[in-house]
Amino acid sequence: MTTTHTTYREAIREALREALRDDERVFLMGEDVGRYGGCFAVSLGLLEEFGPERIRDTPLSESAFVGAGIGAALAGMRPIVEIMTVNFSLLALDQILNNAATLLHMSGGQLGVPLVIRMTTGAGRQLAAQHSHSLEGWYAHIPGLRIIAPATLPDARGMLRPALECPDPVLMFEHGSLYNAAGELDEPAEPVDIDTAAIRRSGDDVSLITYGGTLPTTLTAAEQLAANNIQADVIDLRTLRPLDETTIVDSVRRTNHAVVIDEGWRSGSLSAEITARITEHAFYDLDAPVQRVCTAEVPMPYAKHLEDAALPQADDVVAAAQRAVG
């Protein structure tokens, strides 16, 4: 086994390349995925390799091309639809919720939709409110969808394959601040499962539960906590729906303290759901109330200092963990 130096962006590109190479039914479709190379340069070079039939530039018609992905999946293809960012996915929300998520059920099991939709999420690059929100928690509300959020290089490389093998619609959220993350990746890539959460760091004092863009923040916080003799168990959810309740609950039973870190807003959020599950299943194991570190309840501001203040920071996580541990 060898390792190569790579980035999150290149890891996803490699996963796309592998999928396109291995299965004729796979194609990539979205705005500027072809000639432009993808608005985050994820699909750079794929057009040259696979041609315009399979690396398919679309007009600015989110609803039409997401729906076309659903139709193509129904008719035997394995489409990967890219939406530039989750903010724009709202123009296709009807197709995602009313069709992709519901067709199997409404048809009494006849019409499965094996579709992968990829999109960017999250803040941190001063793009202001219409380019920065984290709405994957909303999608995780919807039965019929599977929601995944690769946070590491192996997951960026490895999650696409099981997503494509999944017979149901999978939404894959890529945090914009992760694309440049660099590191070593094993070759050949290790298989990744999209059913279970991963423990990224083990500790017995507090469970830090997070996913996606806030995983690096949380790991930084865990290091700082370790310097103060607080050992954190860091859970990377990886799949936001269905939630791997077992990993969460087992960890909290061991540490008796929990902090949920989520770049979504607090009210009605995924962090609220995780907190509720902990109280449902591990209430008597808790030594303190569950803490939450979320984005401030504002549309994301542009100015750097305001954006930083709005987003979960490592210091916030450290403070929350200390409050929890008491």
Added chain:
Amino acid sequence: MNRRRSPAASAKTKQRTELLRQMVRIRRFEERCVELYSAAQIRGFMHLYIGEEAVAVGLLQTLSPDDAVVSTYREHGHALARGVPMVSVMAEMFGRTTGCSRGRGGSMHLFDASRRFYGGNAIVGGGLPIALGLALADAMLSRPQVTACLFGDGAVAEGEFHECLNLAALWRLPVLFCCENNLYAMGTALARAQAETDLALRASSYGMPSWAVDGMDVEAVAAAGNRAVETMRASPGPCFLELRTYRFRAHSMYDAERYRDKTEVEHWKQFDPIDKLTARMYDDGELADEAVKKLESEVDSELDDAVSEAQAGPLEPVEDLTRFVYTERP
């Protein structure tokens, strides 16, 4: 004296009789649904197609079993004309496990994967992108199929309509866009909602062949459908048909119809597609009273059987409530 008819003439008679039979099946099915609804045996939103039968019957006879059909919430007629068995449609109305959607769809969500009937979409305009994708898959897999996409005039005001016509024309996808222009979107008359009411004209601005057709004349619809499908099979790309039709009944069972006059409805009933074809066949000496009676009694007994079988069908066990949210894997 028994006039001898040429083989061509008798083939035509046979075809017309079949068109008539299909329209009568749809009409009677829905009339029975009204009775069952009034008796509170079936529930939910129910949208009747009465008056519009010529569209479904004329259009769908042009398709082969491998072609795909995308439909709306006013789709009893589409489903029946597509060959979905009457009993499985009726069982769905009763919410039975034997229904074509196992009781999870109801009147608005009829599906039959085996007949490529991607039916019942209750979001106005929501079926158009799906049709695009079905046609895209057929095109990418070099299959010769076309996808017929049925939708109402209400959908033409939506962004999705324009997105989809643009994309289908740009990518030369074999989608037959079939706009059932019955002049109303619920209570909103076409002219009160659309700046340009010539819908075929609007579609033609996307560079696709577009025709406006008398949707009360099943043979005119069939001819237009055949021409459009031939055009599409000869050279790939979408076509657009505006089927000018009228619904004789209210928008749904809840509609008090305050937005249109009874006289208007009565006026349109003169163009009843079933009466029109029947009269034409009488004129041409292709139909006699006995034949009509026979046809009607055949349809009635099909319907009686469908109702009793549907009624007797089992209900999906409540333990199965959460099935089919995700695909079941062994």
